[in-house]
Amino acid sequence: MPSSKSALGILPLVLISLSVCISALERNYSSGRLEDAFPELRALSDPKSRIPPIYGGQDFGRCCMSAVSSFITIVNGSLQYNDTDKSIAISQRDSFENASSQFPCTARYDHRPNGTARVQVSYQWCANNCGGWQHSKSGELNQWVGPFVGFILPAIVFCLAIPRRRKLLVSAWFFDAPIDRISNIIKIPFIALIAAILVTIDTITWLSICLALAGPMLLSGIYEAYLDSRMLSYLYNKVENGQLTIDMRARILYLILAGNLDLEFFSPGDGPEDTAWKHVEELTDGLRIYPSPRQHPAIGEAPINVVTLHQDLITSTKTRLRTMLACQYSFGSTVGAPVVFFAGAFVYTLVDTLTKLGDNDTAHALAFGMWWMVIPHVAIVSGLLLAGNNPNTLEGVIGRKGNADDHAIFKVFGLVYESRYRPAWMWFRGRSKRDWTRKLLDTYSIVSSSGSDIDMEQFRKATELSISDWVTVFVIVGLLILVPFSLAFTTSYSTPVIGLSCRSMTFLIYALSQLWLVALWVLTFSLYIHHPYWGYFWYPLVVFGGCGAVFTSIGGTMMQIIGVYRNCKCLLPIQHWGNPNDQTMLTISKNARETIVEANTFWKGTGGGAIAFLGLICYSGWWYQRRLKGVFRELVEKIDQSARAQ
Numbered sequence: 001m002p003s004s005k006s007a008l009g010i011l012p013l014v015l016i017s018l019s020v021c022i023s024a025l026e027r028n029y030s031s032g033r034l035e036d037a038f039p040e041l042r043a044l045s046d047p048k049s050r051i052p053p054i055y056g057g058q059d060f061g062r063c064c065m066s067a068v069s070s071f072i073t074i075v076n077g078s079l080q081y082n083d084t085d086k087s088i089a090i091s092q093r094d095s096f097e098n099a100s101s102q103f104p105c106t107a108r109y110d111h112r113p114n115g116t117a118r119v120q121v122s123y124q125w126c127a128n129n130c131g132g133w134q135h136s137k138s139g140e141l142n143q144w145v146g147p148f149v150g151f152i153l154p155a156i157v158f159c160l161a162i163p164r165r166r167k168l169l170v171s172a173w174f175f176d177a178p179i180d181r182i183s184n185i186i187k188i189p190f191i192a193l194i195a196a197i198l199v200t201i202d203t204i205t206w207l208s209i210c211l212a213l214a215g216p217m218l219l220s221g222i223y224e225a226y227l228d229s230r231m232l233s234y235l236y237n238k239v240e241n242g243q244l245t246i247d248m249r250a251r252i253l254y255l256i257l258a259g260n261l262d263l264e265f266f267s268p269g270d271g272p273e274d275t276a277w278k279h280v281e282e283l284t285d286g287l288r289i290y291p292s293p294r295q296h297p298a299i300g301e302a303p304i305n306v307v308t309l310h311q312d313l314i315t316s317t318k319t320r321l322r323t324m325l326a327c328q329y330s331f332g333s334t335v336g337a338p339v340v341f342f343a344g345a346f347v348y349t350l351v352d353t354l355t356k357l358g359d360n361d362t363a364h365a366l367a368f369g370m371w372w373m374v375i376p377h378v379a380i381v382s383g384l385l386l387a388g389n390n391p392n393t394l395e396g397v398i399g400r401k402g403n404a405d406d407h408a409i410f411k412v413f414g415l416v417y418e419s420r421y422r423p424a425w426m427w428f429r430g431r432s433k434r435d436w437t438r439k440l441l442d443t444y445s446i447v448s449s450s451g452s453d454i455d456m457e458q459f460r461k462a463t464e465l466s467i468s469d470w471v472t473v474f475v476i477v478g479l480l481i482l483v484p485f486s487l488a489f490t491t492s493y494s495t496p497v498i499g500l501s502c503r504s505m506t507f508l509i510y511a512l513s514q515l516w517l518v519a520l521w522v523l524t525f526s527l528y529i530h531h532p533y534w535g536y537f538w539y540p541l542v543v544f545g546g547c548g549a550v551f552t553s554i555g556g557t558m559m560q561i562i563g564v565y566r567n568c569k570c571l572l573p574i575q576h577w578g579n580p581n582d583q584t585m586l587t588i589s590k591n592a593r594e595t596i597v598e599a600n601t602f603w604k605g606t607g608g609g610a611i612a613f614l615g616l617i618c619y620s621g622w623w624y625q626r627r628l629k630g631v632f633r634e635l636v637e638k639i640d641q642s643a644r645a646q
Contacts (some may be wrong), residue, residue: 006273037079040105054133067088071088088125115593146362165424170195172550208553214377215481217382218377220428227434256632261421261422277436324393340587343614350603371510373610373613441460489511495600510553517545572586
């Protein structure tokens with residue numbers, strides 16, 4: 001009996017504790033003031049931003065609170081919802097009324113799958129009460145620091161590895177000031193600042209160009225890589241079968257390494273005999289078995305025994321070819337290592353974003369990071385090519401005094417390399433190598449007026465891509481462009497409100513502009529390019545596509561980082577933009593269950609897929625280049641093996 005009495009004595013304490021816990025889970029409506037039940041609403045009494053909403057002074061957290069305060073009231077100690085107002089809606093009301101739940105306008109992801117209550121307003125209400133846009137807040141690092149450090153800075157590193165022809169000149173005057181006087185030492189920081197600004201402008205300009213012409217760069221690079229593979233395969237078969245003369249073998253190998261240089265250009269002060277083509281010809285002249293550009297003898301002409309008479313020249317040729325190949329930067333140092341660091345940083349960012357599943361800014365920042373992976377793709381393609389980027393390599397092999405081309409466009413844009421030769425722009429490299437192959441064929445195909453060289457005809461067929469070859473090239477280029485686009489588009493499209501809107505439309509316009517430019521580049525391989533008026537149509541079309549790409553890539557990224565996309569219009573799917581009185585409901589609260597569900601569904605898959613695809617492309621590029629380099633070195637060593645001697 002004493003034990004039962006003690007149990008009865010404890011029961012009131014248990015009931016009191018339960019009532020206290022239950023009351024703690026309920027909000028206090030006794031005062032009749034919303035600010036007492038929802039302390040977060042007290043922020044509405046704070047002064048608004050002095051920045052006009054049209055210049056970024058809007059605050060969507062405040063808009064959310066305003067919608068909540070106008071939709072709910074406290075009547076006789078109970079919470080009432082104004083359901084007659086169809087422009088505002090609050091879902092998951094049990095969570096909203098629970099004091100232990102986060103307030104939806106200021107909520108953050110707390111690993112609860114149901115999130116918080118969702119506050120929605122109609123577009124018309126949003127436009128009337130929350131016009132303008134909200135600039136990124138300095139304290140919200142995921143709004144601006146994350147995207148900038150996560151993908152913009154790494155992309156700059158990659159774009160610097162992409163070969164180019166010209167750059168913004170930084171005068172030597174900035175570095176020639178003597179430091180023997182105090183006055184000059186005082187000037188140095190200011191001079192260095194100006195030089196740094198110029199370099200920054202140059203880097204941003206080149207980054208914009210790389211983004212604008214990513215499609216043509218990829219197409220030209222893949223085409224050149226395909227030509228390299230076909231020429232090496234052709235040459236390997238000829239060497240194994242004891243065909244082709246030594247000079248032709250060397251000529252094709254030189255073509256592979258120097259085919260990215262302007263074919264017929266010569267510097268001011270030089271003559272028509274000082275072109276890259278003429279100098280490569282001179283390197284192989286001593287290996288000819290016949291004195292003129294022929295592979296077959298004239299009537300009664302005896303061949304020269306090159307292997308016996310010119311063994312030293314053969315050895316020198318092997319050394320030159322090996323040296324030119326070895327002078328290139330390794331794929332691992334220029335592309336591979338940056339990809340590893342980029343992938344590591346991206347994985348960290350992805351893992352970090354999984355702790356913020358209910359945040360739309362994080363979702364869109366992840367999407368932009370995946371979209372910018374097109375720059376590493378261009379760097380990978382440019383890094384796997386066999387032709388060196390620095391024309392001074394050939395100039396050193398030639399070893400002849402010449403005049404460097406110092407012509408600067410508008411005295412502002414000078415050449416990257418001080419050399420008598422000019423490397424082609426990345427988007428024209430494939431065409432440049434094609435021009436070299438055609439020059440070789442035009443020079444050596446004719447045996448006599450009655451026929452052509454069989455070996456050269458086979459070389460022509462080997463370097464002319466069939467329809468299936470072009471399909472392969474297009475598929476590779478399409479994957480390199482469209483996979484980053486698809487992953488980014490899927491992430492932004494599926495972030496509530498689900499549908500095509502500002503960010504996803506930015507990605508779509510960029511992808512279409514790249515496909516547009518790729519189509520224009522394909523036309524340059526057709527006969528229509530030789531029409532005298534074709535350039536008047538082609539260049540404006542290229543400028544149109546390039547401007548669209550720059551506006552969406554650079555402009556779109558800046559609008560995302562600054563916060564311009566954080567407005568009512570960008571919360572609305574694009575199909576509703578034409579209706580000014582649209583009543584489509586927009587989510588303006590945070591950490592909603594729908595956002596968490598979509599993030600769990602897409603973020604891991606798209607983010608992981610982007611990293612896996614980048615790693616696959618990098619490994620494939622490294623393997624492909626190592627394979628071609630191995631074949632090239634083998635052919636150099638076999639250049640005089642069983643060569644045709646007559």
